Amino acid sequence: xxxxxxxxxxxxxxxxxxxxxxxxxxxxxxxxxxxxxxxxxxxxxxxxxxxxxxxxxxxxxxxxxxxxxxxxxxxxxxxxxxxxxxxxxxxxxxxxxxxxxxxxxxxxxxxxxxxxxxxxxxxxxxxxxxxxxxxxxxxxxxxxxxxxxxxxxxxxxxxxxxxxxxxxxxxxxxxxxxxxxxxxxxxxxxxxxxxxxxxxxxxxxxxxxxxxxxxxxxxxxxxxxxxxxxxxxxxxxxxxxxxxxxxxxxxxxxxxxxxxxxxxxxxxxxxxxxxxxxxxxxxxxxxxxxxxxxxxxxxxxxxxxxxxxxxxxxxxxxxxxxxxxxxxxxxxxxxxxxxxxxxxxxxxxx
Amino acid sequence: xxxxxxxxxxxxxxxxxxxxxxxxxxxxxxxxxxxxxxxxxxxxxxxxxxxxxxxxxxxxxxxxxxxxxxxxxxxxxxxxxxxxxxxxxxxxxxxxxxxxxxxxxxxxxxxxxxxxxxxxxxxxxxxxxxxxxxxxxxxxxxxxxxxxxxxxxxxxxxxxxxxxxxxxxxxxxxxxxxxxxxxxxxxxxxxxxxxxxxxxxxxxxxxxxxxxxxxxxxxxxxxxxxxxxxxxxxxxxxxxxxxxxxxxxxxx
Ligand SMILES: Cc1ncc(C[n+]2csc(CCOP(=O)(O)OP(=O)(O)O)c2C)c(N)n1
Ligand code: SF4
Numbered sequence: 001x002x003x004x005x006x007x008x009x010x011x012x013x014x015x016x017x018x019x020x021x022x023x024x025x026x027x028x029x030x031x032x033x034x035x036x037x038x039x040x041x042x043x044x045x046x047x048x049x050x051x052x053x054x055x056x057x058x059x060x061x062x063x064x065x066x067x068x069x070x071x072x073x074x075x076x077x078x079x080x081x082x083x084x085x086x087x088x089x090x091x092x093x094x095x096x097x098x099x100x101x102x103x104x105x106x107x108x109x110x111x112x113x114x115x116x117x118x119x120x121x122x123x124x125x126x127x128x129x130x131x132x133x134x135x136x137x138x139x140x141x142x143x144x145x146x147x148x149x150x151x152x153x154x155x156x157x158x159x160x161x162x163x164x165x166x167x168x169x170x171x172x173x174x175x176x177x178x179x180x181x182x183x184x185x186x187x188x189x190x191x192x193x194x195x196x197x198x199x200x201x202x203x204x205x206x207x208x209x210x211x212x213x214x215x216x217x218x219x220x221x222x223x224x225x226x227x228x229x230x231x232x233x234x235x236x237x238x239x240x241x242x243x244x245x246x247x248x249x250x251x252x253x254x255x256x257x258x259x260x261x262x263x264x265x266x267x268x269x270x271x272x273x274x275x276x277x278x279x280x281x282x283x284x285x286x287x288x289x290x291x292x293x294x295x296x297x298x299x300x301x302x303x304x305x306x307x308x309x310x311x312x313x314x315x316x317x318x319x320x321x322x323x324x325x326x327x328x329x330x331x332x333x334x335x336x337x338x339x340x341x342x343x344x345x346x347x348x349x350x
Numbered sequence: 351x352x353x354x355x356x357x358x359x360x361x362x363x364x365x366x367x368x369x370x371x372x373x374x375x376x377x378x379x380x381x382x383x384x385x386x387x388x389x390x391x392x393x394x395x396x397x398x399x400x401x402x403x404x405x406x407x408x409x410x411x412x413x414x415x416x417x418x419x420x421x422x423x424x425x426x427x428x429x430x431x432x433x434x435x436x437x438x439x440x441x442x443x444x445x446x447x448x449x450x451x452x453x454x455x456x457x458x459x460x461x462x463x464x465x466x467x468x469x470x471x472x473x474x475x476x477x478x479x480x481x482x483x484x485x486x487x488x489x490x491x492x493x494x495x496x497x498x499x500x501x502x503x504x505x506x507x508x509x510x511x512x513x514x515x516x517x518x519x520x521x522x523x524x525x526x527x528x529x530x531x532x533x534x535x536x537x538x539x540x541x542x543x544x545x546x547x548x549x550x551x552x553x554x555x556x557x558x559x560x561x562x563x564x565x566x567x568x569x570x571x572x573x574x575x576x577x578x579x580x581x582x583x584x585x586x587x588x589x590x591x592x593x594x595x596x597x598x599x600x601x602x
Contacts, residue, residue, distance in 0.1 A: 066429040069428075206407035
């Protein structure tokens with residue numbers, strides 16, 4: 001396989017098409033426009049590929065809902081404000097148990113905010129985001145290569161659990177260019193029995209989220225929870241970096257973890273024993289590795305490009321087992337490794 | 351003996367939950383008649399709305415996919431683009447289609463999506479208890495226009511069919527009523543023709559149905575049928591609004 005230099009947004013689009021995605025609907029918003037444009041250029045060349053520039057993010061996610069029910073591997077993408085609009089549809093996908101991939105290249109917020117890289121949508125992504133008791137699997141790539149790999153994997157996970165999967169990147173992951181080797185997609189494994197394609201001579205089916213009877217609605221909720229519990233058990237992904245003999249461990253995801261690696265390499269050169277745990281799945285959150293690490297190391301620093309959202313999950317996971325401090329840069333600020341290193345040294349001394 | 355009337359086979363043998371005299375149940379039967387006559391039960395996929403027809407899948411005996419409130423045309427677009435040889439229709443009330451879902455409806459029509467919309471205009475939000483709809487007539491009372499709809503304060507009743515007919519993507523739009531045997535027969539023919547147009551690839555088709563809601567109009571069933579002719583049809587005149595003339599050979 002050839003190595004090519006490609007932007008994150010393009011790599012995501014290319015990986016999706018290679019993974020067999022044949023339906024894409026989106027609405028322009030920076031910093032993910034290159035993904036929509038890539039799909040416009042390439043999706044209609046793929047066999048049976050559909051590209052629609054929708055009238056809104058709401059329409060786009062509902063087109064994906066229809067396409068997914070009809071059996072297509074389907075995807076939509078946006079950035080923060082547009083992802084807010086998609087929440088009703090994501091909730092419907094989860095309720096109906098339909099697979100779909102939703103990409104969020106986060107930008108600064110709240111409100112219109114700005115178009116710079118940010119990580120302010122962690123709560124929205126990991127807590128369901130829309131209404132009702134549901135979960136989306138959330139994957140956080142830290143490089144263009146990983147974005148391409150996780151995009152392919154997202155479709156498999158969505159099919160396996162019949163659940164929406166979100167790729168949570170940011171303006172930088174989407175727009176930076178890096179070398180990528182596209183992996184080999186796995187053949188699709190999705191039972192025809194879930195596809196709504198007209199009942200033929202057989203029994204008709206309906207796909208719906210409406211369950212008026214309280215006890216049956218409750219049973220559906222518990223059924224979803226049983227599925228989420230399997231996901232939480234089987235699909236946790238994370239990376240550890242230079243944590244052996246560390247005295248302080250940084251927890252960071254996505255592009256913030258890349259910055260953290262730069263800071264850690266510098267600090268290690270000057271004798272500081274620091275390491276990194278990088279959650280790759282934000283939901284399910286890799287709580288166990290944090291608890292295991294806390295048996296050896298008592299000092300954790302959470303670094304996010306937000307005012308502190310994943311911080312809650314770290315505290316929940318550690319449950320008082322270790323000291324947790326926080327360094328955050330919201331609003332589209334991307335701190336340098338040197339800035340982060342300064343913050344780390346302060347906590348390291350304590 | 352010749353059988354001249356029967357329950358359509360694509361209509362499940364389940365009692366309707368609709369109020370007595372409601373236009374929804376009549377329209378359901380007309381849709382099933384059309385599906386049976388065209389022999390398309392096995393390739394039809396319907397999209398029910400949020401609204402009084404939210405349980406439509408309990409009655410229609412073909413595949414159905416629920417849409418969030420107002421998103422029927424977007425959901426139907428996703429299905430139809432994925433399965434172009436299926437007959438796909440969305441079924442939507444006036445709040446669903448002409449308020450919260452205006453954008454989805456308008457743009458699906460403008461793209462000329464090859465789908466059919468059955469648009470139930472009962473001039474109120476039925477399911478949520480009789481609030482003002484975009485189609486509520488001027489002066490008409492509702493729970494959110496208690497003194498009557500006021501043009502300067504509440505705006506005007508929207509004639510969606512006429513608006514959509516101006517878009518180049520639409521192929522066939524007709525406004526019908528289900529308040530008399532004659533109108534019911536005509537509405538049935540219109541629905542069949544719309545499906546036929548879709549099967550011929552003509553583009554976006556929409557049948558608006560002036561539909562009695564005796565409960566929220568606070569009338570008897572008989573009164574509501576008369577009210578459609580005497581009052582409602584003055585704002586929403588029935589008839590063909592647009593017909594590009596494709597698929598005519600199949601329609602009667
Ligand atoms: C996002 C959202 N907003 C509001 C509702 C509540 N709701 C359900 S049906 C409906 C309107 C129904 O009116 P209409 O579309 O005219 O259909 P009818 O019931 O009269 O057939 C509303 C507002 C909802 N389900 N979802
Ligand atoms: S409230 Fe009106 S629209 Fe709804 S079922 Fe009753 S009569 Fe029909």
